[in-house]
Amino acid sequence: MIEMKDVWKTYPNGVKAVNGIDIKIDKGEFVYIVGPSGAGKSTFIKMIYREERPTKGQIVVNGTDLSKLKERQVPRLRRHIGIVFQDFKLLPKLSVYENIAFALEVIEESKPNIRKRVMEALDLVSLKNKARFLPDELSGGEQQRVSIARAIVNNPDVLITDEPTGNLDPETAWGIMDLLEEINNKGTTVLMATHNKEIVNTIKKRVIAIESGMIARDEIRGEYGYEA
Numbered sequence: 001m002i003e004m005k006d007v008w009k010t011y012p013n014g015v016k017a018v019n020g021i022d023i024k025i026d027k028g029e030f031v032y033i034v035g036p037s038g039a040g041k042s043t044f045i046k047m048i049y050r051e052e053r054p055t056k057g058q059i060v061v062n063g064t065d066l067s068k069l070k071e072r073q074v075p076r077l078r079r080h081i082g083i084v085f086q087d088f089k090l091l092p093k094l095s096v097y098e099n100i101a102f103a104l105e106v107i108e109e110s111k112p113n114i115r116k117r118v119m120e121a122l123d124l125v126s127l128k129n130k131a132r133f134l135p136d137e138l139s140g141g142e143q144q145r146v147s148i149a150r151a152i153v154n155n156p157d158v159l160i161t162d163e164p165t166g167n168l169d170p171e172t173a174w175g176i177m178d179l180l181e182e183i184n185n186k187g188t189t190v191l192m193a194t195h196n197k198e199i200v201n202t203i204k205k206r207v208i209a210i211e212s213g214m215i216a217r218d219e220i221r222g223e224y225g226y227e228a
């Protein structure tokens, strides 16, 4: 599903963010990416959806060798990858419905099809009743649920989340975790970069720890392993 072979990333300013990573993540896994601030977690994640390109090494996602991917083929890769950010990144002037539909309209789905799929996604995140609301009329947890609905509306093979609970209070964060587990149980691979010690130590999953751009630990049912 996701495979990295001897992957390195040096940014143009000389920062060595990833220093020789080998990893394999299978279809249907749920993986936490943990590690100190600045360790390279976001860089690792960004390379999977081709937001950043490695300086060296091979990355294969869903059978596609990303180094062979032309710029115009990147949207097709992203159709198989849902992405959720800490700060939601919803479009402020579009309604909840439109924010989610936007992800489908760009791939030229028919209107009835869009409606069906957006409402299914909203149903999954229990927000059908807020379809017409604007993002800033929602709580943080609701906004994060909208961003998850947007990420999964294309039925992606992989859901990548970078600190999805970072801006949420603890109770809301647990609700987001229920949702990510539900999505994972339907077969979607979930990758979650997080600093949330309590969640990692309670909902046990594979833990990949990155330190100084290298894999420091890779455990099947791991612990967070750092002070919160």
Ligand SMILES: Nc1ncnc2c1ncn2[C@@H]1O[C@H](COP(=O)(O)OP(=O)(O)OP(=O)(O)O)[C@@H](O)[C@H]1O
Pocket: 011, 012, 013, 015, 016, 017, 035, 036, 037, 038, 039, 040, 041, 042, 043, 044
């Ligand atoms: N676009 C960039 N240009 C230059 N350096 C960068 C860039 N993005 C990240 N870095 C540097 O690369 C290193 C790894 O950053 P990265 O964001 O991947 O870490 P992280 O583990 O996600 O950190 P955090 O937990 O704080 O989000 C850091 O030293 C950071 O300053």
